[in-house]
Amino acid sequence: MIQDLTRKIFRPRRVIEQHIAVFGESGSGKTTLLSTFYGWHQEPFFRRTAGYSLLADDTSQGQRLSNEYLKMKESLLPPPTRYQHQAFRFNITVRGLDKSAGSIVWHDYPGEWWTETKADVEGQNKIEAFRTLLKSDIAFFLCDAQILKEEGGKYLKRLFGSFRGEIERQKSAIITDNEPLQIFPRVWVICLSKADLIPEKDVYWFRDEVHRSAIDELRELREVFKMMLSGDEYQSIGEDFLLLSSAKFDSETGKIVNPEQNIGIDLIPPISIILPVQRALIWAKVGETGQAAVYRLTETFRLLTTNWLKYMPLVGNVFMLMDDTAKSITEKLKELESSARKKGDSVTAVVAAFRGKIEDEQNRKVYFSNKQ
Structure with missing residues (x-):
């Protein structure tokens, strides 16, 4: 079972990196989200308290994102990206450590391509962009809180239905030689962007609203994915929900009130790294019991699997705490992070910190996972 799982859904990698795909219609806040994501992780307060930081590999990209974030402090929104992946x-x-702990690669799908048919060069660019995003490790699917507030559940039904239609239109171009996809975002996190516009609602309300309004569309989307995938049983969609807000906006004027009052931004890196691994461990443990199975699982993941695990001495140090109480897990993760820092092990330090962030009870109203 374990060997079969790794053969079907994992790819070997030479470097430590995790690819994330962000899907959302035009105007759903993807551009502002990206600028805030980078700018917030550059804030001295965040770097000091979180213990880690992000730095753009491309200097020009980093400067542009930083400038857009600074302009948000003057209530100026970044210009939207159109027709460009x-x-x-x-x-x-x-x-305090010199060695890099790896990288996150952010892929954004232009919202206009979702709703507009393109031909010739741009049509080919659209297909190539879609292929690239579908090679990511995890996907964040944005639902616009502003439209949800105005239209209610029928918006969610339309949103997931239209995305399913786009996947079906692109399927023949994405799958070549009738070979099912092995590399694919196996985990899809459903996000409520611009969540500050509905401050009285929490992630549980959002989860219930999606299930109530679009559960049939989600089921159909899973079926479409199954027809495209190798190891089609290894997928998770509609199980994880996240509230996101790039800043606090004035709902009437649309202007930024407070660019530092964001929601869920600091959960994106931990979810991106930890969630695919946790899901894979759950999938691999199906049908495997006993201490010998745990040992085989640990060794298989350490040697064969994802970018992060293959660089860790023992997977169990961080990911085998799944049955402990939340308080016990948090304490053990802090000890692991501290020990890793002293040893100069940046990878383990970051992964332990990320796992601890997800387990933090303060995030319960912002992030929900039915596997926690």
């Missing part, structure tokens, strides 16, 4: 690589460094 671009990847942003962010290196992760641990405070």
